[in-house]
Amino acid sequence: MHILHVVGARPNFMKAAPVLQALARQNHVRQTLVHTGQHYDFNMSDVFFQQLGMPAPDINLEVGSGSHAQQTSQIIARFEAIVVEYKPDWVVVYGDVNSTVAAAMVCAKLLIPVAHVEAGLRSFDRTMPEEINRLLTDQISDLLFTPSQDGDRNLQTEGIAPAKVHLVGNVMIDTLVRLLPLAPERLPSNVPERYALVTLHRPSNVDDIEWLRSLLDMLMEISREVPILFPLHPRTRSRIAEAGIELSDRGSGLQILEPTPYLEFLALQSRAAVVITDSGGIQEETTFLGVPCLTVRENTERPITVSMGTNTLVGRDVACLRTELKAVLAGKAKRGTIPPLWDGHAAERIAQVMTQS
Numbered sequence: 001m002h003i004l005h006v007v008g009a010r011p012n013f014m015k016a017a018p019v020l021q022a023l024a025r026q027n028h029v030r031q032t033l034v035h036t037g038q039h040y041d042f043n044m045s046d047v048f049f050q051q052l053g054m055p056a057p058d059i060n061l062e063v064g065s066g067s068h069a070q071q072t073s074q075i076i077a078r079f080e081a082i083v084v085e086y087k088p089d090w091v092v093v094y095g096d097v098n099s100t101v102a103a104a105m106v107c108a109k110l111l112i113p114v115a116h117v118e119a120g121l122r123s124f125d126r127t128m129p130e131e132i133n134r135l136l137t138d139q140i141s142d143l144l145f146t147p148s149q150d151g152d153r154n155l156q157t158e159g160i161a162p163a164k165v166h167l168v169g170n171v172m173i174d175t176l177v178r179l180l181p182l183a184p185e186r187l188p189s190n191v192p193e194r195y196a197l198v199t200l201h202r203p204s205n206v207d208d209i210e211w212l213r214s215l216l217d218m219l220m221e222i223s224r225e226v227p228i229l230f231p232l233h234p235r236t237r238s239r240i241a242e243a244g245i246e247l248s249d250r251g252s253g254l255q256i257l258e259p260t261p262y263l264e265f266l267a268l269q270s271r272a273a274v275v276i277t278d279s280g281g282i283q284e285e286t287t288f289l290g291v292p293c294l295t296v297r298e299n300t301e302r303p304i305t306v307s308m309g310t311n312t313l314v315g316r317d318v319a320c321l322r323t324e325l326k327a328v329l330a331g332k333a334k335r336g337t338i339p340p341l342w343d344g345h346a347a348e349r350i351a352q353v354m355t356q357s
């Protein structure tokens with residue numbers, strides 16, 4: 001059985017790593033790894049392969065950056081040739097990035113079965129590019145692996161045959177469980193005793209310059225009370241530069257970092273007093289770690305992190321962020337529990353289903 005995996009952007013790597021490992025343990029499985037090149041910087045891609053212990057990609061499509069249409073169409077054009085040449089029995093796609101939908105589309109047209117890992121998540125906000133990617137990928141996938149029961153419900157509502165859907169749990173947590181013991185020794189030096197960790201990269205936060213400016217002002221203000229560590233995503237860095245915003249305000253406790261490798265970021269998350277983010281994966285990781293998370297979005301495709309976990313949505317509302325943050329810092333953080341099947345074994349369940357299909 002020949003299984004071809006497609007990854008492209010940073011959040012794909014920690015999801016693919018455990019699935020590759022679980023399938024490698026099965027007899028009669030041959031695997032090929034394709035990197036689309038959507039993310040290409042060393043600290044957005046290569047360092048993750050190293051730390052996660054992933055094999056180097058067999059093929060890199062090197063599509064790089066571009067508009068959504070350019071990026072997606074380049075992946076479609078280049079990936080089609082690979083599928084025609086390799087004729088895999090299955091193609092596995094991950095998450096909700098442009099690489100995910102582009103690869104799934106190629107396979108659907110060539111009648112190659114597609115498995116979607118992290119299926120069924122919905123923010124119900126079609127202004128998010130990732131929501132379009134999720135909806136389309138799920139419609140054309142043959143096997144859909146969901147991380148939580150809300151995913152199964154969403155897929156049922158959209159008319160997906162229940163026989164294709166398997167509730168397996170969260171593969172991102174598989175990677176976290178495996179690597180958490182290695183994280184403490186990777187804690188960057190000079191980390192304050194108590195700090196808030198911030199990541200922001202979603203277009204809804206960083207492409208609207210007025211909103212970005214008010215968020216950064218707010219962070220600067222908070223950092224006088226609690227130091228802030230802020231690894232900057234390349235998108236955010238370029239928006240800040242384009243807007244001519246100056247972040248090096250003397251006297252504030254705002255520390256700007258480069259995009260942080262997996263183990264260092266895991267160490268930072270697990271030690272943080274609070275995490276402020278707009279990332280999807282970080283909402284899940286903080287829920288598993290029991291660290292309070294304030295999500296700067298109006299909605300989430302991961303509602304279980306709010307209903308069961310430590311996540312609170314603060315919307316696009318600086319006053320709400322300030323109030324929630326004060327409560328967390330005063331020791332009134334929400335307590336959560338770990339959702340079912342977020343147990344470190346999701347990829348094994350995927351491997352079992354795939355090798356029996």
Ligand code: UD1
Nearest residue numbers: 009010011038039040041044065096097098129130234235
């Ligand atoms: C993508 C995903 C998003 C995911 C995020 C994690 C889509 C639609 N979005 O968003 O779901 O949460 O990755 O990082 O697929 N850039 C670099 N170096 C890189 C990669 C990107 O400088 O290695 C720059 C690009 O030039 C571009 C910007 O970062 O200006 C955005 O990159 P892009 O891949 O378009 O989307 P992300 O915002 O990273």
